[in-house]
Every structure is written in C-alpha cells, then in structure tokens.
Amino acid sequence: MRTLRFLLRKEFLQIFRNKALLPIIFMAPVLQLIILPLAADYEVKNISIAIVDHDHSSYSRELTAKITASGYFRLSSYTATFEEAMKQIESDKADLILEIPKGFEKNLVRENKQQLFVAINAINGTKAGLGGAYLSTILASYNADLRTQLLPPARFSAAPVVEVTSSNWYNRHLNYRFFMVPGILVVLVTMVASYMCSLNIVKEKEAGTIEQINVTPIRKYHFILGKLIPFWVIGMFMFSVGLFGVGWGIYDIIPAGSIALLYGFLAVYLVALLGFGLLLSTYSETQQQAMSLAFFFMMIFMLMSGLFTPVDSMPDWSKAIANCSPVTYFIEVTRMIILKGSTFADVKYHFLAIVGFAIFFNTWAVLNYRKTN
Amino acid sequence: MKQFLAFVKKEFYHVFRDRKTVLMLFGLPIVQIVLFGFALSNEIKNTRIVVCDYARDAASQELITKMEVNRNFEVERSLMSQQQLEAAFKTGDIKMAVVFPANLNSDLQHLHKAQVQLIADASDPNTATTLTSYMNTIIASYQRDLLGDNPIPYQVVPEIRMLYNPELKGAFNFVPGVMALVLMLVCVMMTSVSIVREKEKGTMEVLLVSPFNPVFVIISKAIPYFVLSVVNLVIILLLSVYLLGMPINGNIFLLFGESALLIITAISLGLLVSNSTDSQQSAMLISIMVMMLPTMIFTGFMFPIENMPVPLQVISNVVPAKWYYIIVKAIMIKGLGFSAIWKETLILVGMNVLLLVVNIRKFKTRLA
Amino acid sequence: MDVVIKTEKLTKRYGDFIAANELTMDVYAGEIFGFLGANGAGKTTAMRMLCGLSLPSSGKATIAGYDIYKETEEIKKHIGYMSQKFSLYEDLTVRENIRFFGGIYGLPVRELKEKSEALLETLGLEKEAKTLVAALPLGWKQKLAFSVAVLHEPKIVFLDEPTGGVDPVTRRQFWDLIYAAADRGITIFVTTHYMDEAEYCNRISMMVDGVIKALDTPANLKKQYNAASMDDVFYELARGAKRKAD
Numbered sequence: 006m007r008t009l010r011f012l013l014r015k016e017f018l019q020i021f022r023n024k025a026l027l028p029i030i031f032m033a034p035v036l037q038l039i040i041l042p043l044a045a046d047y048e049v050k051n052i053s054i055a056i057v058d059h060d061h062s063s064y065s066r067e068l069t070a071k072i073t074a075s076g077y078f079r080l081s082s083y084t085a086t087f088e089e090a091m092k093q094i095e096s097d098k099a100d101l102i103l104e105i106p107k108g109f110e111k112n113l114v115r116e117n118k119q120q121l122f123v124a125i126n127a128i129n130g131t132k133a134g135l136g137g138a139y140l141s142t143i144l145a146s147y148n149a150d151l152r153t154q155l156l157p158p159a160r161f162s163a164a165p166v167v168e169v170t171s172s173n174w175y176n177r178h179l180n181y182r183f184f185m186v187p188g189i190l191v192v193l194v195t196m197v198a199s200y201m202c203s204l205n206i207v208k209e210k211e212a213g214t215i216e217q218i219n220v221t222p223i224r225k226y227h228f229i230l231g232k233l234i235p236f237w238v239i240g241m242f243m244f245s246v247g248l249f250g251v252g253w254g255i256y257d258i259i260p261a262g263s264i265a266l267l268y269g270f271l272a273v274y275l276v277a278l279l280g281f282g283l284l285l286s287t288y289s290e291t292q293q294q295a296m297s298l299a300f301f302f303m304m305i306f307m308l309m310s311g312l313f314t315p316v317d318s319m320p321d322w323s324k325a326i327a328n329c330s331p332v333t334y335f336i337e338v339t340r341m342i343i344l345k346g347s348t349f350a351d352v353k354y355h356f357l358a359i360v361g362f363a364i365f366f367n368t369w370a371v372l373n374y375r376k377t378n
Numbered sequence: 379m380k381q382f383l384a385f386v387k388k389e390f391y392h393v394f395r396d397r398k399t400v401l402m403l404f405g406l407p408i409v410q411i412v413l414f415g416f417a418l419s420n421e422i423k424n425t426r427i428v429v430c431d432y433a434r435d436a437a438s439q440e441l442i443t444k445m446e447v448n449r450n451f452e453v454e455r456s457l458m459s460q461q462q463l464e465a466a467f468k469t470g471d472i473k474m475a476v477v478f479p480a481n482l483n484s485d486l487q488h489l490h491k492a493q494v495q496l497i498a499d500a501s502d503p504n505t506a507t508t509l510t511s512y513m514n515t516i517i518a519s520y521q522r523d524l525l526g527d528n529p530i531p532y533q534v535v536p537e538i539r540m541l542y543n544p545e546l547k548g549a550f551n552f553v554p555g556v557m558a559l560v561l562m563l564v565c566v567m568m569t570s571v572s573i574v575r576e577k578e579k580g581t582m583e584v585l586l587v588s589p590f591n592p593v594f595v596i597i598s599k600a601i602p603y604f605v606l607s608v609v610n611l612v613i614i615l616l617l618s619v620y621l622l623g624m625p626i627n628g629n630i631f632l633l634f635g636e637s638a639l640l641i642i643t644a645i646s647l648g649l650l651v652s653n654s655t656d657s658q659q660s661a662m663l664i665s666i667m668v669m670m671l672p673t674m675i676f677t678g679f680m681f682p683i684e685n686m687p688v689p690l691q692v693i694s695n696v697v698p699a700k701w702y703y704i705i706v707k708a709i710m711i712k713g714l715g716f717s718a719i720w721k722e723t724l725i726l727v728g729m730n731v732l733l734l735v736v737n738i739r740k741f742k743t744r745l746a
Numbered sequence: 747m748d749v750v751i752k753t754e755k756l757t758k759r760y761g762d763f764i765a766a767n768e769l770t771m772d773v774y775a776g777e778i779f780g781f782l783g784a785n786g787a788g789k790t791t792a793m794r795m796l797c798g799l800s801l802p803s804s805g806k807a808t809i810a811g812y813d814i815y816k817e818t819e820e821i822k823k824h825i826g827y828m829s830q831k832f833s834l835y836e837d838l839t840v841r842e843n844i845r846f847f848g849g850i851y852g853l854p855v856r857e858l859k860e861k862s863e864a865l866l867e868t869l870g871l872e873k874e875a876k877t878l879v880a881a882l883p884l885g886w887k888q889k890l891a892f893s894v895a896v897l898h899e900p901k902i903v904f905l906d907e908p909t910g911g912v913d914p915v916t917r918r919q920f921w922d923l924i925y926a927a928a929d930r931g932i933t934i935f936v937t938t939h940y941m942d943e944a945e946y947c948n949r950i951s952m953m954v955d956g957v958i959k960a961l962d963t964p965a966n967l968k969k970q971y972n973a974a975s976m977d978d979v980f981y982e983l984a985r986g987a988k989r990k991a992d
Contacts, residue, residue, distance in 0.1 A: 011849035025660040033667045044675045046685045123538045123720035131420050148534045166487040168493045173500035220797050220827040296662045297402035314418045323417035344501035347468040
C-alpha cells in the first residue's frame with residue numbers, strides 16, 4: 006500500500022501540473038453544463054405561420070387574430086398569394102402556411118361547411134406534427150366560437166363532454182432543464198473520466214515510461230489502481246461541482262431522492278467507466294488510436310443512452326445494444342433519483358447491471374494488461 | 379509539385395496505416411446514420427401506461443379499446459392506489475396513468491359531463507407532453523363518436539398537406555445534421571491531432587527546415603482528411619438515399635461544392651486548434667470536449683434553434699455546422715438552387731477567410 | 747566471490763528467430779561488467795530478461811539469488827535500472843522524483859528524507875531541488891537518474907547506454923559515480939557503444955548474432971585479439987556479424 010501511496014502522489018502531481026489540461030477538464034464541462042440545458046428543449050414554441058388571406062372578411066381576420074393571440078404561433082407574413090407564402094417556407098421564415106379561400110365567410114354561412122388549406126414544412130416531423138396539432142386545436146376552438154355566435158344561444162347542448170384533467174408528477178412545470186441537466190452532467194463526467202484515463206495510460210505507453218515502471222517493484226495492480234484512482238476522484242469532484250454548483254446553484258434542481266444513493270451509484274459507475282477507459286488503452290498503441298476508439302464508443306453510448314431520445318422508442322435490436330452500455334443505466338438512475346426520488350429498491354436492477362459492467366470491463370482490462378511478456 | 383505529392387503520399391500512409399483510427403473515421407458515420415435512421419426517434423413508442431378503470435362500463439371500455447388500438451403504447455389495466463402509482467412511477471415501469479371514475483358512462487349520458495384524469499410522469503417532459511397529447515386526441519375522437527349522427531353545422535375543416543416529407547420521416551431532419559456533425563468533428567479532430575503530433579515528436583521542425591513553404595506542409599496534412607471526408611460524404615449520401623429513402627431533390631454538384639466548403643472550414647478550425655496547443659492530449663480534448671456537444675446542439679437538428687434563449691441563438695450563428703445544415707436541407711430536401719442559399723454560403727466563406735487570417739497570424743508568431 | 751548474476755544457456759526465441767542463444771555467464775558482486783554488442787546482436791533482449799521484463803524461452807538464471815522464472819518480483823526489489831530512453835519523470839521536480847523512486851523501493855520515510863538531502867548535496871543540485879527535471883541539462887539528468895537508480899542500494903544496477911549524447915566531461919563525472927557505487931558493493935551491468943568506457947570495466951562480454959562470443963577482462967581480450975584498443979577488439983568480433991541493426 007505504501008507503493009500505491011507514492012504512486013498516487015506522483016499521478017496527482019502530474020495531472021495537476023498539466024496547465025493546458027486543467028481548464029479543459031474543469032471549465033469546459035461546467036460551461037457546457039450551464040449553457041447546453043438552456044439550449045436543449047424539445048418544446049415546440051415560436052412556430053412561424055404565413056397566412057394567405059384571399060377572403061379579407063371579418064371571419065378571416067378574426068381567425069388570424071385568434072391564431073396570433075394563441076401564443077403558439079408567430080405571424081411571419083400576411084400575404085395575398087400562396088407563392089409569396091411558399092417563399093417564406095423556402096427561406097425558413099415560416100414553418101406553415103394557412104390559406105383562407107376566397108368567399109370563406111360567405112360560403113361558410115351559406116353551405117355550412119368550408120375548407121381551409123394548410124401546408125406544413127415537414128422536414129422536422131415532430132415539429133410539423135405538433136404544429137399541425139396546435140393549429141387544428143385553434144381552428145376547432147375558433148369553429149366552436151363561431152358556432153356559438155351563429156346558433157341561437159338558448160339551445161341547450163345535448164352533446165356530452167369529456168373533461169380531461171391532467172397532472173404532471175415530479176416536474177409540474179414540464180421544465181426541460183430538470184430533465185436535461187442530470188443527463189448532460191452524466192455525459193460530461195463520462196467523457197472526461199474515460200478519455201482522460203485511457204489517454205493518460207497510452208501516453209505513458211507511447212513515451213516508454215511504462216518500461217521503467219515494469220522494472221520496479223510496482224505490481225500490475227498498483228499501476229492500474231494508480232491510474233484509475235486519480236480519475237475516479239476527479240470524476241466524483243466534477244459530478245459534485247456539476248450537481249451542486251450548476252444544478253442546484255443555477256438551475257434550482259434539488260434532488261428528490263437520496264444523495265447518498267446517487268453517490269453510491271456514481272462511485273460504482275466511475276469504476277465501470279474507468280475500467281472501460283483502461284480496456285481501450287490496452288488496445289491502443291498511440292494516443293490517437295485511444296482517442297479514436299474512445300470517441301467512437303462514446304458517441305454511440307451517448308446517442309443510445311436515452312439522453313436525447315427515449316430508449317423505449319427504439320426497436321428491440323437497438324434497445325439490446327443500449328442495454329450493453331453503462332451510460333444508459335446511469336442516466337436513467339440519475340434522473341430517477343433526482344427527479345422522482347426513487348429508492349434503492351427501485352433501482353436495484355440497474356445497480357446490479359452497473360456492478361456487472363464494472364467487474365466485466367476491469368477484469369478484461371487487467372487480463373489484457375501484461376507487464377511481462 | 380512532385381515533392382508536394384510526396385508529402386501528400388506520406389500523409390496518406392500515416393492515416394491509413396492506423397487501422398483503429400480508420401475504423402473510427404469510416405465506422406462512425408455509418409453507425410450514426412443507422413442509429414439516427416432506425417433507432418433514434420423522438421416519437422413515443424412502446425411506453426407502458428396503466429389504466430385505472432373504476433367505471434368498467436361501456437364508456438371506459440370504448441376508450442380503452444381506442445387506446446389499445448394505438449400501437450404506440452402498451453396498456454395495462456390495474457386498479458392502483460395513489461401509493462401504488464407512485465411506486466410504479468418510481469421504478470420507471472409506467473409513464474402515465476389514466477383514471478376513469480366510477481359511473482363514467484351514466485355521467486356522460488345523464489349529466490352530459492364526466493371527468494377523466496391523466497397522470498403523467500413528467501420527469502421526461504417530452505414523453506409526458508406527447509402522451510398527454512395522444513390521450514387528448516383519443517378522447518376527442520371518442521367525443522366526436524358520441525356526437526354520432528348529429529350533423530355539426532358550420533364546420534371549418536382543415537385540409538393539411540405535409541411539404542417535403544409527407545411521411546414525417548425522422549431521417550429527413552437528422553441526416554443533414556449527421557452530415558454536418560461528422561464532417562465537422564472528424565476533420566477538426568484529425569487535422570489538429572495530426573499536426574500537433576508532429577510538433578510533439580519534433581518532426582515538425584524537420585519539415586519546417588526543409589526547402590518547402592510551411593503552407594504546403596500544412597496543406598499536405600489536410601489533404602488526406604479532405605479526401606476521407608468526401609468519401610465519408612458519399613457513403614452517408616448513399617446510405618441515406620438507399621437505406622433511409624432520403625431524396626436528393628436539388629443539384630448534387632452544388633451539394634458537394636457546399637460540402638467541400640464546410641470541410642475546408644472544419645480543417646481550418648482544426649488548424650486553429652493545433653496552433654493553440656502543444657500536446658496531442660490537449661488537441662484531442664479540445665476537439666472532443668469543446669466541440670462535440672456544442673456542435674450537436676447548436677447545429678439545430680436535435681433541438682430547434684428558435685427554442686433557445688436569444689443569447690444562445692446568437693452563439694449558434696458562430697457554429698459553421700448550423701449554416702451547412704440549412705444549406706443541405708435546402709438543396710437535398712427542398713430542391714432549391716444557389717439563389718436560395720447564397721447568404722449562408724457567403725457566411726461560410728467569410729468564416730473561412732477569418733480562420734485563414736487568424737491561422738496565418740498565429741503560425742507566423744510561432745515561427746518568429 | 748559472490749555471483750550475483752548466473753545464467754545457464756539462457757535463450758529467448760520469437761517464433762523461429764532466436765534473439766538470444768544459450769547465454770551462459772557469471773557476474774560477480776561489486777564488479778563493473780560491460781555488456782557490449784553491435785545493434786541487433788541481442789543485447790537488449792538479454793538485458794530485458796535479466797531485469798525481469800521478459801520471460802526466457804529456455805535456460806536457467808538467477809539474479810541476486812532469485813530465480814528468473816519464479817521470483818521476478820523479488821528480483822525487481824533488488825535491482826536498479828536506468829536507460830537512455832527514459833529514467834525520470836520530466837514533469838516532476840528533482841526532489842519529487844527522488845522521493846517517488848525511493849518510496850516505491852521501500853525506503854522508510856525518514857531514511858528517504860535523509861538520503862534525498864544527501865543526494866542533492868552530492869550532486870550539487872540543492873538549488874534545483876524544486877526544478878522540473880525537464881528543465882535540467884542532459885548531463886545532470888543522467889547523473890541524477892543514476893543516483894536515483896542506486897538510491898535503495900540494490901545488488902545490481904542495469905544501465906542501458908546511460909551516457910548517450912553527453913559531453914566527455916560529464917561522462918567522466920558519471921563514471922565517477924559508477925565507481926563510487928561499485929565501491930559500495932553494487933554490481934554494475936552496463937551496455938555501451940563507447941569503447942573507452944569498455945576499458946573502465948572489470949570484465950566485458952561481447953554479443954554477436956545472439957551469442958556471447960567473448961567474455962573476459964579488457965586486457966586479456968586485447969591480448970587475445972592482438973588489438974591495441976577495445977575499439978579494435980570490437981571491430982574484430984563484430985565484423986563478421988550476419989545480423990543487421992534492430
């Protein structure tokens with residue numbers, strides 16, 4: 006253990022002496038954690054609508070007013086021709102077009118029915134779907150208003166109405182930040198821990214300093230622990246700064262569940278992650294290789310982790326792959342503990358999985374790492 | 379010229395001899411296309427919802443049937459107390475609960491009013507919103523059924539047409555983004571590391587002492603990655619057209635031209651990174667840590683830029699990938715010509731010029 | 747005299763290629779043993795086996811009394827090592843390096859402190875104690891590296907071309923350190939290309955094409971090969987070598 010102590014001292018000295026690295030490890034993640042959740046928001050607001058009004062009647066103006074007052078839409082243009090509106094779509098100034106035909110008001114009263122034409126830029130399918138849904142809702146509401154206007158007021162509506170009350174648990178205001186911050190934090194810590202760890206080891210390989218270590222009484226496990234422990238500490242520290250400094254301090258995210266449980270998971274997760282970094286380093290001869298491999302896997306892990314898109318929505322084969330990544334489990338657990346206050350009983354399978362990963366990666370890595378060949 | 383080609387040849391060897399890196403360079407775009415095309419989606423599928431049916435009558439049955447028909451979720455019927463619901467939410471088993479009160483049907487018939495309660499697990503706001511929206515649609519459809527044969531007077535009916543992407547395929551939105559992301563990240567990372575590596579090893583000095591203009595040395599380093607990126611682009615396009623069904627409605631040469639512009643921008647950025655640091659480790663970390671997430675987010679294909687707070691929207695203007703994304707969408711999907719994208723192109727060219735100036739300045743001060 | 751290194755037909759094979767072929771030699775305690783050979787002759791392979799860095803394919807050997815197959819960890823505790831490629835951490839200070847290497851060789855804290863101060867004084871590096879090794883001139887680095895390698899008073903210290911790239915004055919000072927260590931009873935196992943250094947050794951061995959072709963004192967070798975200097979001995983022996991440099 007003495008050996009380990011001396012080894013750790015050396016490692017820490019080397020890491021903190023690297024002036025170029027420190028800002029990247031600490032400042033960049035913190036900055037990103039502050040800025041990115043602000044940007045990551047799926048809520049669909051500020052949809053731009055171009056209205057083509059061929060009718061210019063009081064009805065068409067009422068409709069336009071209703072749409073602009075709804076808060077969902079911004080009016081990008083109010084033109085007389087469809088071509089002009091199309092130009093708006095082409096230049097991305099408008100997301101959808103509502104065309105009100107000539108004689109709308111007159112014909113509605115006379116024929117009891119009128120059609121409105123809607124064209125939606127569907128490149129972003131989700132946005133198009135929601136935009137269409139919002140517009141339909143507004144039109145339906147406008148329609149209902151119109152009906153009340155036109156029909157005799159004394160008429161008792163015999164139509165049954167289903168009232169829907171919806172409540173949102175755990176995140177009453179549907180605040181995206183609550184959802185994104187824990188996830189982004191996990192990803193940042195993951196990137197730093199695994200990259201730095203594997204790069205660090207490969208750097209020694211490249212410089213040949215591992216040979217020097219090999220000749221000394223430093224055993225295999227000393228060396229590995231000496232490489233993992235500093236980054237484990239750094240990972241814990243980063244997570245804490247992110248959770249308390251940014252999450253709590255800036256975004257007012259107060260974990261609903263047990264912080265001890267969260268940290269317990271984090272500890273094991275970091276071990277798994279660092280094991281993975283170690284594993285990658287055993288397959289790399291140069292820093293560039295380590296970086297390429299790490300980047301490749303990190304990208305995949307990150308995309309499939311449920312950070313941006315739900316794991317449930319994936320086809321089965323993809324879900325299976327997602328379940329082979331520790332990141333998926335930890336992001337879910339983090340969100341569960343922070344937002345829902347889940348307890349150990351709720352996440353025990355996740356825990357088993359992460360422990361499994363830790364054992365698997367580290368064992369493989371250690372077996373690979375040969376001091377004497 | 380011959381010597382320049384010799385340099386270029388050497389750089390190609392460097393790149394292709396490193397098989398693990400080549401794996402990443404070609405594998406990553408393919409993996410991303412497959413993932414984005416088939417696996418990643420914001421749509422809600424396979425979510426479990428629980429129905430607490432206290433009514434057990436015709437109305438609730440009708441509604442449940444409608445829910446079950448919708449392939450997007452799995453309906454489980456169970457009468458759960460508040461506590462049980464909380465527990466189920468906490469384990470992540472279910473994402474939403476629908477509660478039908480007793481006497482649902484009779485209330486509707488006699489009181490003409492009934493309440494249905496939706497409880498959503500809003501820890502994932504996206505899922506919650508979408509599920510709520512689905513439910514609302516189903517209930518609205520049920521309501522229309524209830525109205526039955528009463529013809530509704532004064533109907534305003536919207537006829538909706540989806541432009542460019544009638545099937546609402548997610549790929550249309552993602553693929554241009556993936557193109558931007560891959561080209562940017564790969565070029566910046568690889569170019570910067572390649573140059574810094576020579577600096578670290580000391581071989582840069584040897585090259586600088588040679589009779590060749592250092593500019594040519596740098597260009598020779600960039601060329602393999604340029605070629606690689608073009609090949610990557612071709613692969614991505616082939617995959618997206620044949621595997622994902624994306625169109626190329628516009629001029630393909632224009633597409634390649636604009637792509638070349640982006641690649642050059644990325645390479646210049648990589649050069650900037652390499653000029654700012656002395657170790658491979660830093661170059662890599664800067665490229666990955668500083669560039670990856672911001673590029674993904676500010677390009678605008680994952681999250682709409684208009685949603686972001688204004689200062690962030692301004693920041694997104696600095697990200698070259700954002701302009702490229704607009705350009706690619708315009709050419710590939712909307713089928714527009716240069717006249718529609720000259721502004722964005724100009725911005726990219728401007729960025730290039732700026733980067734070039736900064737790079738030359740930095741390079742000169744290093745040599746001095 | 748005590749035999750600190752004893753090898754018997756020590757061999758290292760890489761597939762069909764025999765890098766080191768049935769090496770048999772004895773090295774005595776306190777002697778300065780020069781291990782010479784052309785590039786590609788198998789010196790590095792041999793040395794790596796003796797240091798416990800690579801397992802022999804066949805043959806027997808004991809280093810400092812420990813078996814080369816079964817007791818490699820014990821071997822490591824009792825040897826020191828310094829190579830031209832690397833010895834000290836460039837991004838640590840002088841004192842930090844001393845403390846690190848002393849510590850991992852098991853020196854107790856107080857003894858370590860005393861020895862580091864003594865070392866700094868001997869080398870005249872008191873003022874540079876807090877300087878990063880990267881900032882030291884090469885010669886000082888080498889001397890420091892050697893001193894660190896023998897800080898724990900190992901039985902044998904292996905030196906792999908320790909004086910490469912260093913000016914003659916510094917080389918001389920380096921060899922003074924080596925003599926001092928040998929006087930304390932530390933066996934010096936050194937490889938070098940400088941033939942004048944070969945003269946400083948008690949005994950020399952020459953490897954050619956994986957085999958030990960000669961093993962004797964410099965004086966005897968010069969007599970045997972009718973050579974005026976070790977340079978000529980080397981030339982005689984290495985001339986017929988079939989293997990090119992590594």
